[in-house]
Amino acid sequence: MSLEELEEVFKEYKNRGGRLELETLSKHVEETRPILIEAARNRKTITYGELTKKFRICRGDIGRLLGAISIIEHRQNRPLLSSVVINKITGNPGVEFLFLPGIQETIKRVGGQKNPILHYYNEGEEKFWKSELEKTWDYWQK
Numbered sequence: 001m002s003l004e005e006l007e008e009v010f011k012e013y014k015n016r017g018g019r020l021e022l023e024t025l026s027k028h029v030e031e032t033r034p035i036l037i038e039a040a041r042n043r044k045t046i047t048y049g050e051l052t053k054k055f056r057i058c059r060g061d062i063g064r065l066l067g068a069i070s071i072i073e074h075r076q077n078r079p080l081l082s083s084v085v086i087n088k089i090t091g092n093p094g095v096e097f098l099f100l101p102g103i104q105e106t107i108k109r110v111g112g113q114k115n116p117i118l119h120y121y122n123e124g125e126e127k128f129w130k131s132e133l134e135k136t137w138d139y140w141q142k
Helices: 003-015 022-041 048-055 059-075 095-099 123-141
Strands: none
Touching: 003 022, 003 059, 022 048, 022 059, 022 123, 048 059, 059 095, 095 123
16 A cells, blocks of 8 residues: 555544554554454454453553454455454444445444444344455455
């Protein structure tokens, strides 16, 4: 990815409330992507908690970092790599996943959730995520 493309992703990341600076975000993307790819190659998932411990950044920043990675993946016409990251309690990605680029408009809705971190997916959201997870696993098996 060119510096210009990374700067575009950074702007989108900042618009989503990201607090990391470009250099730090770039470093974390570089370190995180291979971990997500490894999980995908092994047809596994990884928890937000595992990532927060590894990188010592807060849960909100992990979500935004994963969003930045997904923007990069979407721009490269690859499935959303962040689909392999789940909440240990709910067993699915956080609600932020449903608002990433490439998500169908019919899926982009969350009704009445008071705690978005513990959002339990409805049937349509669950189906979409599992489909994206399968695409991600299949893509990285190549």
